[in-house]
Amino acid sequence: MPNLSPRVNLVLRSIVAALLGLGTFVARAADTMENAYWNMPKGVTEISHRVWWLHMYAFWICVVIGVLVFGVMFYSLFAHRRSKHPVPATFHESTTVEIAWTIAPFIILIAMAVPAAGTLIKMYDTRNADLTIKITGYQWKWQYEYVDQGVSFFSTLESKANAARQLHSGIDPKTVPNYLHDADNYLILPVGKKVRFLLTSDDVIHGWWVPDLAVKKDAIPGYINEMWAKIDEPGTYRGQCTVLCGRDHGFMPIVVKAVSEPEYEQWLAQQKGANAAPAPAAAATPAATEVAGAEPAPIPAASAPAAAPAADAAKPAAAAAPAKLGHDELVKNGEKIYASTCAACHQATGQGMKPAFPALVGSAVVAGPVDGHITQILKGKNAMPPFGPQLSDADVAAVATYERNSWGNHSGDVQPAQVAALRGK
Amino acid sequence: MAEAHAHDDHGHDHSHDHAHGPDKGIMRWIKTTNHKDLGTLYLWFSATMFIIGGLMSLAIRAELWQPGMQYFDPELFNQFTTMHALVMIFGGVMPGFVGLANWMVPMTIGASDLALPRVNNWGFWILPFAFTLLLSTFFLPGGAPAGGWTIYPPLVLQTGNSFPLLVFAIHLMGISSITGAINVVVTILNMRAPGMTLLKMPLFAWSWLITAYLLIAVMPVLAGAVTMLLTDKYFGTSFFNAAGGGDPVMFEHIFWFFGHPEVYILILPSFGIISTIIPTFARKPLFGYASMVYAMGSIAFLSFIVWAHHMFTVGIPLAGELFFMFSTMLIAVPTGVKVFNWVATMWQGSMTYETPMLFAVAFVFLFSIGGFSGLMLALAPVDFQYHNTYFVVAHFHYVLVPGAVFGIIAAVYYWIPKWTGVMYNETLGKVHFWWSVIWINVTFFPQHFVGLAGMPRRIPDYAVQFTDFNQISTIGAFLFFIGQFVFFYNILRCALWRTGMKPATARVWEGAYGLEWTVPSPAPYHTFEDPPHVTDAESPWAH
Numbered sequence: 001m002p003n004l005s006p007r008v009n010l011v012l013r014s015i016v017a018a019l020l021g022l023g024t025f026v027a028r029a030a031d032t033m034e035n036a037y038w039n040m041p042k043g044v045t046e047i048s049h050r051v052w053w054l055h056m057y058a059f060w061i062c063v064v065i066g067v068l069v070f071g072v073m074f075y076s077l078f079a080h081r082r083s084k085h086p087v088p089a090t091f092h093e094s095t096t097v098e099i100a101w102t103i104a105p106f107i108i109l110i111a112m113a114v115p116a117a118g119t120l121i122k123m124y125d126t127r128n129a130d131l132t133i134k135i136t137g138y139q140w141k142w143q144y145e146y147v148d149q150g151v152s153f154f155s156t157l158e159s160k161a162n163a164a165r166q167l168h169s170g171i172d173p174k175t176v177p178n179y180l181h182d183a184d185n186y187l188i189l190p191v192g193k194k195v196r197f198l199l200t201s202d203d204v205i206h207g208w209w210v211p212d213l214a215v216k217k218d219a220i221p222g223y224i225n226e227m228w229a230k231i232d233e234p235g236t237y238r239g240q241c242t243v244l245c246g247r248d249h250g251f252m253p254i255v256v257k258a259v260s261e262p263e264y265e266q267w268l269a270q271q272k273g274a275n276a277a278p279a280p281a282a283a284a285t286p287a288a289t290e291v292a293g294a295e296p297a298p299i300p301a302a303s304a305p306a307a308a309p310a311a312d313a314a315k316p317a318a319a320a321a322p323a324k325l326g327h328d329e330l331v332k333n334g335e336k337i338y339a340s341t342c343a344a345c346h347q348a349t350g351q352g353m354k355p356a357f358p359a360l361v362g363s364a365v366v367a368g369p370v371d372g373h374i375t376q377i378l379k380g381k382n383a384m385p386p387f388g389p390q391l392s393d394a395d396v397a398a399v400a401t402y403e404r405n406s407w408g409n410h411s412g413d414v415q416p417a418q419v420a421a422l423r424g425k
Numbered sequence: 426m427a428e429a430h431a432h433d434d435h436g437h438d439h440s441h442d443h444a445h446g447p448d449k450g451i452m453r454w455i456k457t458t459n460h461k462d463l464g465t466l467y468l469w470f471s472a473t474m475f476i477i478g479g480l481m482s483l484a485i486r487a488e489l490w491q492p493g494m495q496y497f498d499p500e501l502f503n504q505f506t507t508m509h510a511l512v513m514i515f516g517g518v519m520p521g522f523v524g525l526a527n528w529m530v531p532m533t534i535g536a537s538d539l540a541l542p543r544v545n546n547w548g549f550w551i552l553p554f555a556f557t558l559l560l561s562t563f564f565l566p567g568g569a570p571a572g573g574w575t576i577y578p579p580l581v582l583q584t585g586n587s588f589p590l591l592v593f594a595i596h597l598m599g600i601s602s603i604t605g606a607i608n609v610v611v612t613i614l615n616m617r618a619p620g621m622t623l624l625k626m627p628l629f630a631w632s633w634l635i636t637a638y639l640l641i642a643v644m645p646v647l648a649g650a651v652t653m654l655l656t657d658k659y660f661g662t663s664f665f666n667a668a669g670g671g672d673p674v675m676f677e678h679i680f681w682f683f684g685h686p687e688v689y690i691l692i693l694p695s696f697g698i699i700s701t702i703i704p705t706f707a708r709k710p711l712f713g714y715a716s717m718v719y720a721m722g723s724i725a726f727l728s729f730i731v732w733a734h735h736m737f738t739v740g741i742p743l744a745g746e747l748f749f750m751f752s753t754m755l756i757a758v759p760t761g762v763k764v765f766n767w768v769a770t771m772w773q774g775s776m777t778y779e780t781p782m783l784f785a786v787a788f789v790f791l792f793s794i795g796g797f798s799g800l801m802l803a804l805a806p807v808d809f810q811y812h813n814t815y816f817v818v819a820h821f822h823y824v825l826v827p828g829a830v831f832g833i834i835a836a837v838y839y840w841i842p843k844w845t846g847v848m849y850n851e852t853l854g855k856v857h858f859w860w861s862v863i864w865i866n867v868t869f870f871p872q873h874f875v876g877l878a879g880m881p882r883r884i885p886d887y888a889v890q891f892t893d894f895n896q897i898s899t900i901g902a903f904l905f906f907i908g909q910f911v912f913f914y915n916i917l918r919c920a921l922w923r924t925g926m927k928p929a930t931a932r933v934w935e936g937a938y939g940l941e942w943t944v945p946s947p948a949p950y951h952t953f954e955d956p957p958h959v960t961d962a963e964s965p966w967a968h
Contacts, residue, residue, distance in 0.1 A: 037878055037890060038874035038875075038877065038878055038894070039874070039877050039878070040810055040877040040878075041878075041879070050806070051806055051807055051809070051810055054804060054806060054807050055801070055807045055810065058800065058801045058804055058807065059801065062797035062798075062800060062801065065797075066793065066794075066797060069764065069765070069768060069793070070790060070793070072768055072772070073768045073771060073786075073789065073790070076768065076771045076772050076773075076774075076776075077771065077776065077786065080707075080771065080772065080773055080774050080775065080776055081775075081776045081777065081778070082708075082775045082776060082777050085773070085774070085775050085776075086775055087775060088707065088708040088709040088773065088774045088775035089709060089772075089773035089774070090709065090710070091712075091773075092709070092710035092711060092712050092713070092714065092770075092965075092966060093712065093713055093714070093715075093716075097769070098713055098716050098762070098766075101761065101762065101765045102716075102758060102761075102762055105757055105758050105761045106758060109754045109755070109757060109758070112754065112800075112804065113750070113751060113754055116750065116804040116805065116806055116807070117747055117750070119806040120743065120746060120747065120750070120805050120806045121743065123806055123809070124743045124746075164493060165493065165494055165886055166494065167494040167495075167497075167498055168494070168495075169493065169494070171493075172493070173492035173493045173886075173889055174492070174889050178888070179492060179888055179889050180492075180886065180887065180888045181888045203579065204577075204579045204580040204583070205577055205579070205580065205673060207738065207812075207813060207881075209813075209881070211810060211879045214806075214809060214810055215809070216738050216809045216810065216812060216813075217738050217739075217740055217809075218738050218739045218740065220667075220673055220674060220739065220740070221579060221667045221668070221673060222667020222668070222671075222672065222673065223667070223673075223674065223740065225739075225740035226740070239879065240881060240884075241881070242738075242812065242813040242814070242881045243577075243813060244503070244572065244573045244577075244580065244883040245580060246503075246571075246572075246580055246583065247498075247499045247500045247503065247571075248499060249499075249503070249883060249884060250499060250881075250883075250884030250885050250886050250887070251499075251886070353498070353500065354566065354567075356567050356585050383583060
């Protein structure tokens with residue numbers, strides 16, 4: 001640049017350097033925007049990648065428009081203030097300009113609408129799925145059913161987090177791994193398979209969301225919603241309920257564990273063996289006959305509560321004579337089930353929350369005849385949902401025993417056989 | 426604001442009787458049918474509700490300071506989120522706008538009062554009862570409603586003793602809003618000063634005319650929805666009960682058919698306010714007056730055909746999803762026109778930055794940020810990731826706080842010299858502005874990040890990776906709230922403690938146009954008993 005004065009030369013060089021620097025910064029920023037803790041995760045499915053791309057595309061369009069419009073505005077605020085620009089102009093319309101800035105946004109919108117519609121259409125195509133999972137929302141847990149496989153289990157907040165999240169628990173949530181994003185049982189899925197989800201609810205509306213899969217739908221009673229995911233990478237993907245569903249809405253984690261297909265098949269086979277399936281649908285399948293071959297599952301997450309009762313034959317469908325359980329065993333199991341199933345309303349202290357959730361301390365039901373107590377657990381009453389479909393006979397017996405022997409209550413033990421006798425009445 | 430005592434010396438000499446002024450003491454306020462008195466009452470009511478709703482938001486932010494449950498049971502937290510929204514929307518923003526309409530619609534169109542003054546009194550005095558009912562539910566066994574302000578069944582049907590009070594309070598608010606809206610429509614269509622054609626009318630009146638039509642159209646829909654909830658709960662119907670053949674999703678459709686126009690009810694009057702303030706301080710007529718009116722009309726029309734974008738995740742069919750996505754995106758066009766017009770009004774003006782102008786400029790900038798996130802939310806496939814997260818919370822707080830609420834604040838600063846006859850303290854005004862604009866962004870901007878990172882809304886506790894942004898947000902919320910007392914002090918000074926303060930001139934702002942500036946400051950108790958003459962000089966936008 002021979003004809004330029006050194007000063008101009010310096011300015012030009014600075015501008016070029018600044019632009020290069022900015023370019024580097026933008027490139028870096030774009031790079032760190034993938035899976036940054038302040039941005040949408042890019043996820044692990046083709047759909048989630050498309051969604052992430054759309055998100056960033058829309059974002060940058062907004063940034064460019066914003067920089068242009070507000071660049072003009074801030075320039076005007078500076079240059080057209082009274083001390084610099086004492087005599088205002090008088091123009092107040094221009095048909096050409098007004099038409100131009102009506103049409104220009106249309107074109108930008110079309111440029112956004114086309115790829116968005118394309119992605120949406122793909123998301124809605126649930127055909128040709130390799131397997132189907134039925135997801136049911138409950139206050140406040142999820143049930144996963146492997147349709148046509150006879151495998152079904154519930155998934156609730158993991159117990160350490162459940163203890164830490166109690167009011168004034170004194171437990172620092174930072175010491176709990178994956179606080180509120182960990183469950184007792186994971187939804188195990190195979191990678192590389194198109195999984196169709198059928199989503200519904202048993203009580204109020206819930207929302208099932210796993211950000212890494214870009215899958216979110218509402219679980220609505222009376223409706224079955226469909227969505228799908230084909231996960232590319234093995235891994236554990238976490239989310240939680242997204243529709244306000246009552247007191248413990250914040251404590252309904254969703255954990256999906258994607259494993260290789262052989263691992264998945266192995267896990268499924270073990271579940272079929274172990275799954276004593278308190279849910280009647282599952283219990284009615286041939287799987288129920290395979291109980292004898294039950295083995296402890298190698299994937300720790302698969303220690304479903306539904307798997308526990310496999311030890312005894314207290315299945316609603318298989319009306320074999322249930323084993324008698326010892327007091328300590330009943331109370332120990334009962335305490336766990338109480339914490340995950342009952343404590344949300346009746347509280348860990350058994351004090352309840354009047355008037356909606358009655359206290360169990362000194363309760364007439366808990367202190368009264370065993371049959372009434374069992375029936376209320378199985379069938380529910382008023383705001384209390386029926387727990388019969390969720391809990392096995394052994395579970396109900398354990399939790400009833402726990403309630404009858406805690407907080408100063410002393411009204412005896414309950415055996416699975418007593419529950420079995422009342423179920424279905 | 427409380428300026429309205431009897432001025433018998435306001436230069437009128439009419440044959441009709443003026444001997445008695447309003448009642449003295451409390452009875453003046455209970456019996457008043459004067460639009461200025463009622464405007465004042467509405468505005469104080471709104472301020473009270475902003476404080477109550479603000480305290481609830483601080484309770485929410487305090488619990489969200491760190492993971493774990495520190496102060497409240499989750500059920501009480503849900504009550505706070507639910508009541509915060511109901512109080513802010515129906516008690517804060519809407520009565521605030523109605524108060525401004527009471528004061529300024531008659532004065533800007535040259536009418537002596539609203540057309541139906543007794544209805545006006547009734548419309549206001551319903552509100553304290555409605556909100557006493559609603560807020561009293563906190564003290565009932567079982568507490569306040571906790572199902573969210575969207576009151577979706579079946580969850581809301583689990584509400585205990587407070588449920589019928591919630592329904593009744595919503596009915597009362599609806600009646601109040603509808604009476605106010607009818608009053609505005611009748612006044613504007615019948616009582617404009619001679620010569621003021623609709624397209625010479627100031628934009629604040631235009632914005633309220635459109636808002637009033639929206640209110641009349643949708644408040645009855647909400648009333649119907651809550652009545653169906655009531656019969657579902659107590660009279661054995663199954664409108665929304667799937668087990669009885671009903672449909673919970675139908676409630677969402679009905680609610681959002683009300684709810685989306687409702688969110689424009691919460692912003693359109695602010696559009697009118699900003700369109701009034703920017704030309705004044707730019708000393709230049711509003712750019713594109715006619716297109717501003719058409720843009721508001723288009724926004725109002727579109728508001729009726731976009732409701733299901735609140736429901737992208739309920740599983741509506743693909744065709745419906747596409748329709749609502751496209752129609753929602755269209756809203757960006759008229760909204761963009763408005764923003765461009767505001768910027769073009771500033772362009773080549775001769776601007777000064779008194780407090781109302783500062784709030785107006787912040788409105789244009791920050792409301793647009795809410796508009797941008799709204800455009801992103803309109804894209805259905807991406808909305809699956811945004812829906813019901815803090816990204817949405819950030820979005821609607823950007824359009825509601827630096828949008829609707831900054832509009833109300835700007836209007837109060839702009840017109841309070843006219844109401845009280847004295848200037849507010851400009852230094853305190855500027856302190857209030859900078860304090861507010863900084864902390865409102867500290868409060869709500871990080872919520873975009875934490876929402877994108879996966880934090881759902883309406884949760885009392887969260888995963889530990891969301892802690893940093895939540896703490897920033899909580900700090901911002903507390904400081905923003907405290908700063909508002911500077912504003913309240915500034916108003917109280919003008920309204921109650923104004924002895925010795927510098928009187929305001931009739932025109933107040935040198936660049937101001939409109940009939941309200943042709944009457945003295947403070948405005949006499951009765952204005953425009955003789956219809957004013959509308960001159961081109963007072964409507965420079967229209968020629």
